[in-house]
Amino acid sequence: MSSDGGLDTVRTVAGALSDSMNSVVLGQEAAVRKLVAALIAGGHVLLEDVPGTGKTTLAKAMAKSMDADFRRIQFTPDLLPTDILGVSVFDPSASAFHFHAGPVFTHVLLADEINRASPRTQSALLEAMGESQVSVDGVRRALPDLFFTIATQNPVEFHGTYPLPEAQLDRFAMRLSLGYLSAEEEAAMLGTHHGGHPLDRIVPVVSVADIVGARADLAAVRVSPLLQRYVVDLVRATRNAEGVALGASPRASLMLVRLAQTLAAFDGEAFVSPEHVQEVAVDVLAHRLVVDRDREYGGLRAASVVEDILRAVPVPV
Amino acid sequence: MTPPPYLLGLSLVAWGWLTQRPLAALLLVVLVEGCSRLRVRWAFDDREFERVTDLTSIGFALFVVWQWFASKDAGSGILGALSWMPALLAPLIVMQRLSSQGAFPMSALFWSMRRSRERHAHRRLALDYPYFCHVLIAMTCVAPASLRLGPVAAVLCGYALWTWRRGGVRPWVWGAVMASVMAAAAGIAVGVTAAQRAVEEQVLAFFQDRLALRAQADRSRTAIGELGHLEQSSQIVLRVRGEEVSRPARLRNGIFDSYHDGTWFAPSGPYRAARPDGEQGWVLHGNPPERRVTVAGWLEGGRGILPLPEGTTRLDALNVGLVETGAHGVVRVSQGPDLIEFEAGFTPGLAADVPPTPRDLALPARLAAPLQGILAEAGAAGVNPTQDIARLTDFFQQRFRYTVRLGRDPDTTRPLEAFLTTDRAGHCEYFATAAVLALRQLGIPSRYVTGHVVDEWSEREGAWLVRARHAHAWALAWIEGRWVSVDVTPRDWLGLESALQDATPVRDYLSWVHFQFTTWRLSDREGSAPSLWWLALVVPMGGWVLWGVVRRSQRTAVVARSRAQSGEHSWPEIASLLSALEVAGHRRPPSRPFRTWLSELPGIPGALHERLRGWAGLHARWRYDPFSVPPDDADRLRAEAAALALEIREEHASRSGPR
Numbered sequence: 001m002s003s004d005g006g007l008d009t010v011r012t013v014a015g016a017l018s019d020s021m022n023s024v025v026l027g028q029e030a031a032v033r034k035l036v037a038a039l040i041a042g043g044h045v046l047l048e049d050v051p052g053t054g055k056t057t058l059a060k061a062m063a064k065s066m067d068a069d070f071r072r073i074q075f076t077p078d079l080l081p082t083d084i085l086g087v088s089v090f091d092p093s094a095s096a097f098h099f100h101a102g103p104v105f106t107h108v109l110l111a112d113e114i115n116r117a118s119p120r121t122q123s124a125l126l127e128a129m130g131e132s133q134v135s136v137d138g139v140r141r142a143l144p145d146l147f148f149t150i151a152t153q154n155p156v157e158f159h160g161t162y163p164l165p166e167a168q169l170d171r172f173a174m175r176l177s178l179g180y181l182s183a184e185e186e187a188a189m190l191g192t193h194h195g196g197h198p199l200d201r202i203v204p205v206v207s208v209a210d211i212v213g214a215r216a217d218l219a220a221v222r223v224s225p226l227l228q229r230y231v232v233d234l235v236r237a238t239r240n241a242e243g244v245a246l247g248a249s250p251r252a253s254l255m256l257v258r259l260a261q262t263l264a265a266f267d268g269e270a271f272v273s274p275e276h277v278q279e280v281a282v283d284v285l286a287h288r289l290v291v292d293r294d295r296e297y298g299g300l301r302a303a304s305v306v307e308d309i310l311r312a313v314p315v316p317v
Numbered sequence: 318m319t320p321p322p323y324l325l326g327l328s329l330v331a332w333g334w335l336t337q338r339p340l341a342a343l344l345l346v347v348l349v350e351g352c353s354r355l356r357v358r359w360a361f362d363d364r365e366f367e368r369v370t371d372l373t374s375i376g377f378a379l380f381v382v383w384q385w386f387a388s389k390d391a392g393s394g395i396l397g398a399l400s401w402m403p404a405l406l407a408p409l410i411v412m413q414r415l416s417s418q419g420a421f422p423m424s425a426l427f428w429s430m431r432r433s434r435e436r437h438a439h440r441r442l443a444l445d446y447p448y449f450c451h452v453l454i455a456m457t458c459v460a461p462a463s464l465r466l467g468p469v470a471a472v473l474c475g476y477a478l479w480t481w482r483r484g485g486v487r488p489w490v491w492g493a494v495m496a497s498v499m500a501a502a503a504g505i506a507v508g509v510t511a512a513q514r515a516v517e518e519q520v521l522a523f524f525q526d527r528l529a530l531r532a533q534a535d536r537s538r539t540a541i542g543e544l545g546h547l548e549q550s551s552q553i554v555l556r557v558r559g560e561e562v563s564r565p566a567r568l569r570n571g572i573f574d575s576y577h578d579g580t581w582f583a584p585s586g587p588y589r590a591a592r593p594d595g596e597q598g599w600v601l602h603g604n605p606p607e608r609r610v611t612v613a614g615w616l617e618g619g620r621g622i623l624p625l626p627e628g629t630t631r632l633d634a635l636n637v638g639l640v641e642t643g644a645h646g647v648v649r650v651s652q653g654p655d656l657i658e659f660e661a662g663f664t665p666g667l668a669a670d671v672p673p674t675p676r677d678l679a680l681p682a683r684l685a686a687p688l689q690g691i692l693a694e695a696g697a698a699g700v701n702p703t704q705d706i707a708r709l710t711d712f713f714q715q716r717f718r719y720t721v722r723l724g725r726d727p728d729t730t731r732p733l734e735a736f737l738t739t740d741r742a743g744h745c746e747y748f749a750t751a752a753v754l755a756l757r758q759l760g761i762p763s764r765y766v767t768g769h770v771v772d773e774w775s776e777r778e779g780a781w782l783v784r785a786r787h788a789h790a791w792a793l794a795w796i797e798g799r800w801v802s803v804d805v806t807p808r809d810w811l812g813l814e815s816a817l818q819d820a821t822p823v824r825d826y827l828s829w830v831h832f833q834f835t836t837w838r839l840s841d842r843e844g845s846a847p848s849l850w851w852l853a854l855v856v857p858m859g860g861w862v863l864w865g866v867v868r869r870s871q872r873t874a875v876v877a878r879s880r881a882q883s884g885e886h887s888w889p890e891i892a893s894l895l896s897a898l899e900v901a902g903h904r905r906p907p908s909r910p911f912r913t914w915l916s917e918l919p920g921i922p923g924a925l926h927e928r929l930r931g932w933a934g935l936h937a938r939w940r941y942d943p944f945s946v947p948p949d950d951a952d953r954l955r956a957e958a959a960a961l962a963l964e965i966r967e968e969h970a971s972r973s974g975p976r
Contacts, residue, residue: 224941271942274910314907317940 007221010214010265014040016205020065024198025058027185031176034283035062035150037262040214043173043255044129044149046114046164046287053178055152059110060199066211067204068107068146075117077160081124085134099136104128107144107208111151115161122168125149129171146208166246166290173255174280175287221261222271226316231256231277237309238289243300246290256284274315282306320445321480324473325410326350328452331469332403335456345407352414360417366425372862373408380405386838400458402451410448419443449477467506471499539571539581539767553828555624555783557771559610564781565626565663567789567802568612569768572645574676576754579732581765584676588641588649594631597659599640601648602630606662613658613780613832620651624768624783626663627802635659645671645764656835666799673762673795680757687737688758691751699759702796706803709755713805718742719813748806749790756803762795763803772811778829786814890958891936897962901969912937925964932957 014036021032035058038045047055063070073084086102103109104125114122128134132143151172154161169175181189192198231253239247260276267276282303289302326346333342377398384397398405413421420441424430430440453470475495482491555568573581591599611634612624623632625648632640636659638652650657680688695712697705720742733754736747749765756763769787774780791804898904898918905914915933918926935954939946946954 222942222945224943227941269938270945271938273912273937273941275913278910311906311908315910317911 007217007265007268007270009210010040010217010262011268013206013210013214014266017062017065020202020205021058021061024061024192024202025054026189026192027181028054028058028178031058031178033263033266034174034176034259034280037259037266037280038173039148040211041173041218041255041258041262042215043259044151044171046169046172046175047150047152047178048155048175048287049152049178051154053180055178056110056112057199058178059108059112059150059152061202062150063108063110064199064202065205066108067207068211069144070108070110071103071106072110072112073103074112075114075121077116077118079117079121081121084121084124085128085136088137097137099139099141101141104134105141105143107146107148109147109149111149113153114151115153115164117162119162119165122162122164126168126171144208145212166288169287170249170251172287173259174283176283218258218261218265220270221264223257223261224271227260227272227274227277228257230274230313230316231260233313234277234281234309235285237313238285238306241289241305241309243292243295244289244302244305245292246288248285248288252285252288256281259284278310278315281310320449321476323350324449324477325445325452327476328449328473329403331473332452332456335466335469336400336458341404345403348407349410349414352411355415357415358417359415361412363422363424366412366416366422367431368862369408369412370421370425372859373406376408376859377405396458400455402455403448406448406451410444413444446477449473467503471503475499539573550785551824552785553782553825553832554785555612555614555769556778556832557610557612557781557783558779559608563608563610564771565608565610565665567768567770567791568624568626568783569766570622570624570647571767572647572793573765573767574645574674575679576681576750576765578681581750583647584644588643591632591640591642591648593640595633597634597636599632599635600630601632601642604630604664606630607664609660609662611658611660613656613836614783616650616653616655616657619653619655621649623648623650623659623661625661626665627800628665629661629663631662633660633662654839656832656839658836677762677764677795678757678760680754684733684737684754685758687734688751688755691737691755692758695755697755697759702759702761702794705759705761706756706794706796706801709752710803710805713748713752714807716741717748717807719744719748719807719810745790745806745810749792749804752792752803752805756792756794764793764800766791766793766802770811775825777826782825787811890955890962894958894962894965897965897969901965911940921965922968925961925968928957929961932961 014033017036017039018029018032021036022029025032035045039062047058049055060070060072073079082102084102084104086100086105088097088099090096091098111125114125128143128147129149132147134141134143149172153164180186235248235250235253235256238244238252241247256277257272259280260272263276263279264270264272285306286302289305291300291302291305326349329342329345329349333339333345336342380401381395381398384395409421413419418441420443423440423442426442453473456466456470475492478495557564557568571583573583575582591601594600606629608626610626614624616637619637629648632648635650636653636657637650639650641649641651643649691712692699692709694716695708697708697712699705718741733747733750736743737751753763753765767788767790769783770789771781771783772787773782773784775782789804789806791802791806793800794803795801895905902920903918905911912933916926916930918929921929932954935946935950935957939951939954
């Protein structure tokens with residue numbers, strides 16, 4: 001449909017990556033599509049679900065499908081910021097401090113069970129995720145061009161969790177839930193596990209350069225003023241929504257537009273349409289809303305607030 | 318925050334009911350609520366908002382001025398303007414409701430923000446609640462409805478606040494809290510009203526004692542010391558015009574005959590109406606006047622005692638409803654304007670006043686001894702009244718001193734004894750009282766007169782100015798069958814008074830301007846109903862500004878319409894397609910993207926659905942990426958929409974037809 005060569009690249013890269021991941025994680029096409037979109041759009045993803053739904057598998061499948069560095073940090077209550085960022089060690093032979101880079105210096109970072117670490121450790125990731133750099137001992141160190149964080153967390157009601165602060169949550173482009181598989185898909189999954197773990201069969205299909213290149217091509221996807229206005233209307237509606245103490249930030253509008261551009265490129269379209277905005281709106285907006293405490297106990301969920309807003313705000317046609 | 322539905326309409330109805338302006342209220346309800354029912358909106362720009370705000374402000378100011386002219390006094394003029402505020406501010410709320418923005422830019426409302434218009438561009442204010450408050454204020458301007466006002470305002474406020482209540486609060490709890498707050502407010506209001514009344518009574522009592530002269534209409538007493546207060550002020554109270562030969566030495570406004578303990582009393586009645594003669598003429602006495610002067614002065618509340626020369630026989634050009642003469646010849650008027658200017662015809666020396674009564678000889682026994690002392694000292698024997706008066710006058714001139722600074726409170730008991738025996742200094746009231754009582758001691762009937770001397774000529778005004786400090790008191794003596802003025806106050810008193818005052822050219826000038834303006838204002842509204850000449854100026858001006866706004870907005874109107882009526886298309890072909898689908902039972906929810914909705918429509922045959930889908934894809938491109946669509950494709954889009962509309966109609970007809 002589109003004649004833009006750049007967009008074809010985006011489609012190819014995304015297609016290859018998605019196919020590879022879908023071969024491991026069954027029945028999660030929608031989540032895979034969004035995860036890949038976040039990777040190409042340059043946003044980080046928070047996977048939230050009960051244990052055993054395939055969060056880590058999904059993250060690892062993505063990492064293994066790319067020819068890229070992959071590090072995993074298992075967050076525990078005693079984890080320290082230096083365990084993530086790195087530490088300067090005195091080298092007696094050179095009579096100088098030598099910086100040992102932490103696991104954050106990688107392309108794909110899996111922050112497993114992020115909400116089990118203390119807030120201090122969680123916030124060590126703030127700068128890395130927001131600005132693609134870390135400051136250790138007063139020295140700024142840039143992260144690689146491609147730095148993508150997939151954090152997983154158990155729902156906050158679980159034991160031994162520290163809820164992520166709002167500023168940290170805002171740095172995640174989207175929060176995804178995988179949910180349980182349907183009976184057929186679960187049965188099929190059992191089949192795939194028969195001959196060894198499917199993760200072992202995965203080979204890299206795309207390179208870091210492919211992804212960085214695809215990211216640059218996204219600029220070709222046009223966003224009409226009508227759509228910009230629609231995105232702003234949606235985000236502003238979250239700020240005035242009933243039962244919401246804190247609405248979504250302007251960063252949310254930026255991310256929503258960028259992800260909608262990516263999805264449009266996946267569909268081979270050189271322009272964003274409302275469908276693409278609606279597809280990711282809940283994932284991009286819901287985790288940034290702070291629901292009133294008493295309304296939350298009354299059963300109000302941020303996701304349903306955003307869904308209501310999507311139903312209420314008219315689409316520009 | 319949008320107000321609850323029809324809040325403004327309801328408040329306007331209440332306003333119309335309380336102020337008894339049902340027609341105006343109905344018109345406003347239709348205008349204000351009707352606008353929000355309209356489906357058309359205009360995209361006004363900020364300058365147009367500003368222009369309409371300015372026009373409304375000018376209209377408001379002109380209305381206030383007009384009300385001021387039309388009503389008797391400034392206070393009721395302002396109240397009148399306030400009570401019409403819902404109508405005067407209606408253009409603003411109507412414009413807001415007709416605009417696609419739905420709120421006023423702050424720069425339109427505040428001049429201070431206009432200079433940095435761009436910086437404040439995003440700051441907007443919805444006028445619904447401010448307008449509601451103004452309607453409430455307008456209701457309160459109507460006193461007779463005050464009993465209904467409280468409950469009505471409470472109900473309206475409750476309704477206005479309903480949408481603001483916190484979620485989770487039960488309606489009955491909210492209602493109970495609201496009701497108790499309203500009840501408390503009503504209680505406080507009753508208390509405040511009572512307190513205000515009490516304070517007003519106290520203040521009134523206080524000032525009535527001090528300023529009895531001001532409450533002239535029914536003045537029947539004056540205490541010694543009252544003129545002393547007035548003599549401190551340079552305020553111009555009267556203006557007298559006429560030939561130099563006609564100038565009356567004094568104008569009098571009070572004649573008293575009974576003295577008791579520092580206070581003079583006049584007979585309280587009876588007053589009888591003077592005989593009208595001609596348009597605005599009044600006859601006080603049968604004799605034709607020898608001289609004429611014009612007197613102009615302020616008339617507080619439209620009623621009061623006229624300052625008149627002695628021997629006044631008739632009044633002309635006096636624009637009041639009623640003229641009455643009192644027992645001693647005092648003339649009282651009522652039902653007049655704030656400022657009166659009339660011609661007094663008088664004959665000096667005419668025995669126009671009522672002859673003496675026994676009251677004119679009454680003496681307080683306590684004062685007999687000091688008065689005898691004075692008379693003996695003056696050498697007045699009581700044989701020849703004219704000679705006695707001359708001696709008495711000389712005596713006071715030489716042995717007494719004029720002063721307004723008594724060095725003690727003039728209200729202390731027995732001030733007159735102190736004046737006669739120890740002080741031998743005082744101001745005109747003491748001299749006049751002493752003269753009256755001394756004459757009575759000699760057996761000559763006499764009265765105490767208050768008024769003003771006419772002394773200061775103003776070139777600018779071409780008139781004699783009478784200031785508050787020219788207030789004076791003197792005696793009237795009944796000699797040889799007529800009343801003669803006897804003024805024993807040392808002759809230098811006026812000079813002493815003037816010396817105490819600073820020159821006040823600016824204040825005099827302002828007073829003159831005020832006088833001229835009021836004269837002009839009052840003359841303008843004589844005769845017919847309040848003139849509407851200013852409409853001739855305002856209507857074309859307002860029309861010109863409004864036309865400018867509308868003309869400019871027409872350009873934006875088309876764009877704004879399509880945006881405001883979201884879900885409808887400006888192309889008739891697409892509108893036709895949509896209506897065809899609606900006839901077939903498909904209506905798009907506003908939040909559903911057009912393309913998704915079209916591709917998922919149930920019950921449409923495969924081929925037709927395929928075409929619809931293709932069309933939807935092109936439409937999305939045309940809508941969200943218009944620059945990438947060549948003109949040919951746009952034409953194709955329209956043509957295909959028309960064709961699809963036709964087919965859908967036919968298909969629907971064929972399905973529902975056979976039934």
